[in-house]
Amino acid sequence: MSTGLTPPKPLPLATDVSRPFWDGLREHRLRLQYSPSTDQWVFYPRSLAPGSLADDLEWREASGDATLYTFSIAHRPTAPPWADSLPQFLAVVELAEGPRVTTELVGVAVEEVRIGMPLTAVFDDVPGTDVTLLKFTADGSR
Amino acid sequence: MAGLSGAASIIGFAEWRPERRPTASPTPAIDQWARLAKAALDDAGVDPRIVNGIVTSSVFETEMFAPATVAEYLGIPVNFAEFVDLGGATAAGMIWRAAVAIELGIADVVVCALPASPTPPDPRGTLPRGYVGSSSDRYGSPQAEFEIPYGNLAQNAPYAQIAQRYAHEFGYDAWALAKIAADQRANANAYPPAYFHDTPLTVDDVLASPMIADPIHMLEIVMPVSGGAAVVVAGADVAARSRHRPVRITGFGERLAYKTPTYAQDLIRTPIGPAADQAFAMAGLARGDIDMVSVYDCYTITVLMTLEDAGFCEKGTGAQFVRDHDLTYRGDFPCNTHGGQLSFGQPTRAGGMSHVCDATRQIMGRAGGAQVPDCDRAFVSGNGGIMSEQVALVLEGAR
Numbered sequence: 027m028s029t030g031l032t033p034p035k036p037l038p039l040a041t042d043v044s045r046p047f048w049d050g051l052r053e054h055r056l057r058l059q060y061s062p063s064t065d066q067w068v069f070y071p072r073s074l075a076p077g078s079l080a081d082d083l084e085w086r087e088a089s090g091d092a093t094l095y096t097f098s099i100a101h102r103p104t105a106p107p108w109a110d111s112l113p114q115f116l117a118v119v120e121l122a123e124g125p126r127v128t129t130e131l132v133g134v135a136v137e138e139v140r141i142g143m144p145l146t147a148v149f150d151d152v153p154g155t156d157v158t159l160l161k162f163t164a165d166g167s168r
Numbered sequence: 169m170a171g172l173s174g175a176a177s178i179i180g181f182a183e184w185r186p187e188r189r190p191t192a193s194p195t196p197a198i199d200q201w202a203r204l205a206k207a208a209l210d211d212a213g214v215d216p217r218i219v220n221g222i223v224t225s226s227v228f229e230t231e232m233f234a235p236a237t238v239a240e241y242l243g244i245p246v247n248f249a250e251f252v253d254l255g256g257a258t259a260a261g262m263i264w265r266a267a268v269a270i271e272l273g274i275a276d277v278v279v280c281a282l283p284a285s286p287t288p289p290d291p292r293g294t295l296p297r298g299y300v301g302s303s304s305d306r307y308g309s310p311q312a313e314f315e316i317p318y319g320n321l322a323q324n325a326p327y328a329q330i331a332q333r334y335a336h337e338f339g340y341d342a343w344a345l346a347k348i349a350a351d352q353r354a355n356a357n358a359y360p361p362a363y364f365h366d367t368p369l370t371v372d373d374v375l376a377s378p379m380i381a382d383p384i385h386m387l388e389i390v391m392p393v394s395g396g397a398a399v400v401v402a403g404a405d406v407a408a409r410s411r412h413r414p415v416r417i418t419g420f421g422e423r424l425a426y427k428t429p430t431y432a433q434d435l436i437r438t439p440i441g442p443a444a445d446q447a448f449a450m451a452g453l454a455r456g457d458i459d460m461v462s463v464y465d466c467y468t469i470t471v472l473m474t475l476e477d478a479g480f481c482e483k484g485t486g487a488q489f490v491r492d493h494d495l496t497y498r499g500d501f502p503c504n505t506h507g508g509q510l511s512f513g514q515p516t517r518a519g520g521m522s523h524v525c526d527a528t529r530q531i532m533g534r535a536g537g538a539q540v541p542d543c544d545r546a547f548v549s550g551n552g553g554i555m556s557e558q559v560a561l562v563l564e565g566a567r
Contacts, residue, residue, distance in 0.1 A: 114325075129318055
């Protein structure tokens with residue numbers, strides 16, 4: 027339903043620090059940082075572990091399992107590029123490994139969205155780009 | 169904790185009337201700064217030549233050296249030139265920094281100003297602005313990389329996320345939230361400079377207004393206006409010669425731990441909690457000693473959670489507290505007697521200063537038809553970002 031006037035959605039630009047995360051998504055794998063000294067998973071990617079500033083972050087494969095921490099369903103676009111993508115399921119999910127992530131829910135109905143619902147990762151390849159976004163859907167609906 | 173002795177006071181202020189369609193000609197922000205400073209110093213009855221401290225935030229005309237740019241424009245050399253960048257908490261953050269400088273003895277008179285009126289258009293055309301609704305879309309900014317691509321922009325959605333999470337843990341009383349806006353409107357109806365002074369508002373009106381971001385209705389969201397505000401903070405010697413009852417700054421606290429609420433340890437126990445605990449401990453006062461509060465109100469949910477987290481009621485009981493108390497200037501718990509930003513209007517960061525001015529007006533006994541009787545002690549909160557950077561102040565009138 028593009029009107030032709032809707033500006034393109036802004037895409038993430040990886041840095042040297044974050045590139046393994048985005049490269050992982052491109053391969054449809056969820057790779058996150060983990061700090062062994064503090065037994066802490068980390069999101070978003072950093073050079074040093076948040077809090078302890080431990081210099082021991084390593085990349086590990088995460089499960090892709092999550093629960094919905096909170097959400098807002100926007101029936102008016104939060105910015106012009108989303109004018110043709112309503113409603114927006116703007117979500118904060120809590121990964122099984124601990125960290126929270128800003129994302130969008132896909133493949134869900136307005137009525138079924140509730141805090142605490144189990145979710146699973148969806149690897150959303152953005153057409154015409156080499157970017158894959160990390161989105162989530164109701165667990166079992168894939 | 170050494171804390172403040174209360175030797176520094178707010179002795180004067182100036183606030184430009186909030187407007188949707190500004191009537192004054194656009195003028196550079198540094199020029200607005202100077203005019204606001206002059207008006208606040210006139211209000212205090214203080215000669216500008218004894219000012220030796222300024223606190224500023226960013227000014228439109230420069231990306232760097234804002235304090236020096238302001239001092240040079242004022243033509244006033246200073247010993248204390250502070251830059252505060254705390255969004256809606258900037259104003260409250262300015263006040264305690266000014267008080268600290270005065271108590272340290274490094275400044276005698278400090279002006280804090282936040283211009284918020286239009287600047288003239290650049291004859292060369294407009295410069296590129298940041299991505300709409302974001303504070304940074306620069307390469308390497310976590311917001312650009314991990315928030316904007318998912319549409320997590322502007323304020324309504326994140327505040328709705330906070331409200332949804334609050335509802336999940338404690339339930340959600342839409343009527344009580346709407347009453348906050350209605351009570352504050354009653355205050356604005358008694359305070360002529362408020363933007364919505366002439367417009368009554370009921371709880372039903374609020375609940376009937378369009379749902380912008382469930383559960384937040386349109387009339388629970390601030391409206392942007394132009395304006396500007398300045399406050400003069402001074403030591404005891406200057407305060408003793410000033411024109412109004414000095415408003416002593418006796419306690420403060422500040423807390424920030426994240427910018428985007430996704431990364432809050434606990435989204436619904438907000439930073440004002442530890443900030444308020446510190447402020448009250450420093451002032452040596454209990455919550456019940458406070459005669460009025462002026463708490464940051466970008467949304468009604470912000471007021472509810474601030475009343476809880478700042479300790480005026482137990483966590484999770486804010487809605488009952490609002491139902492049980494009259495928040496108007498006539499009531500048993502006067503809150504935002506200028507109407508709050510919900511009814512006064514939000515002149516960007518000067519909206520935060522409207523709460524400082526509200527409390528100051530009450531303690532000085534200058535609130536006119538909205539005056540709280542015998543108002544000696546006030547609590548003020550500032551809130552920047554998305555409940556992410558918060559400041560608490562305790563203010564007390566000089567005897």
